Amino acid sequence: GYVSLDTDSCLYMLYDSTGHMQAAAATFMDDCIHVDTQASCTVYRAMLQADFETSGQDEVPTDFLGMQITRDRKAGTLKIFQEKYIEKMAERYGVGLPTSSRAPTPLLHTTKLDPAADNEEGCNPRLFRSICGALQFASHCCRPDVSQSIKELCKHLIDPALRHYKVAQQCLSYLLATKDLGLTYTKHAICGIHDCIVAPAVLEVFSDVLFTECMLTHWSTSGYVAMHCGAALL
Numbered sequence: 001g002y003v004s005l006d007t008d009s010c011l012y013m014l015y016d017s018t019g020h021m022q023a024a025a026a027t028f029m030d031d032c033i034h035v036d037t038q039a040s041c042t043v044y045r046a047m048l049q050a051d052f053e054t055s056g057q058d059e060v061p062t063d064f065l066g067m068q069i070t071r072d073r074k075a076g077t078l079k080i081f082q083e084k085y086i087e088k089m090a091e092r093y094g095v096g097l098p099t100s101s102r103a104p105t106p107l108l109h110t111t112k113l114d115p116a117a118d119n120e121e122g123c124n125p126r127l128f129r130s131i132c133g134a135l136q137f138a139s140h141c142c143r144p145d146v147s148q149s150i151k152e153l154c155k156h157l158i159d160p161a162l163r164h165y166k167v168a169q170q171c172l173s174y175l176l177a178t179k180d181l182g183l184t185y186t187k188h189a190i191c192g193i194h195d196c197i198v199a200p201a202v203l204e205v206f207s208d209v210l211f212t213e214c215m216l217t218h219w220s221t222s223g224y225v226a227m228h229c230g231a232a233l234l
Contacts, residue, residue, distance in 0.1 A: 028065055067141050068182075080142045081182025086175045089134045095172045106174040107149035107167065116161035128160040131168045138175060142182045144225065144232050146171055151221075183231040203228050 010027050025034045025044070034044050048054050060069050060078075066085040071078045090096070098104040116122060132153050139147045149171045156164045207224040226234040 031065060033060065033064065065141075066137065076187040077184055079182050079184045081180065082138055082142055083179040086138065086172075086179045089131075089138075090172055090176045093131050093134070093169060093172060095169050095176060097177050098170075098173050104174045104177040106146045106171045107152065111167060113152045113156065113164060113167065115156065116159050116164070121162045123160045123162045123165040125158070125160055128165050128168065129157050131165070131172065132157065135168065135171055135175070143175060144183075145181075146175065148223075185229040185231050187229065203233075 025032060032048075034041055045054065060071060062069055063084070067080050067082055068084060069078065069080055132150065135146060136150050136154070139150050149167075153164065153168050153171070204227040205224060206227070207222065209220055209222040211220045212218045224234070225232050
């Protein structure tokens, strides 16, 4: 199967007759990760080198597109996190660790991100879009726990108020306080929903909807998450 993620990236997956994935190749611009047997990876690299100048290694790189990857072969786990990226973004936007003694959260449940009022102090739209983009990249890579907060912030990209920017800074502060968190995939059996044991090869998909969430437009919001090998895929 072939999936085009956007104009700069794509994902190619090869399955056998039983539906099990045998190989995969993820490409973003001029960076590529190919997952297969050692022999197949060697052939794949030779095919690329026939037409392009390439550099690479046999193991998955520890740093790839702003993500850090650690692998524990004995435990059968692979973790993706973004500690370096989050630290860099926090420095860029002047964000420090949360000052409250309570456990940090990306967005307080009492926070209402209404549109900016006419007499409200505004924020530089370019700066606000920049920090939202930085947060969105983290949520797409390995921090789905901030996805809901990013969704709320991105509703105000056109005319942001200063309070919207402060909420974005709070979200980044949360990421800084939890920068060691990420997605950990495992090859062993794991605990799924309702405490049932789910084999790592099983794909679980959950969805939910909140009807008429927005009080202004009465639009509903739907969402989904796909779990595989113990962590989120989509």
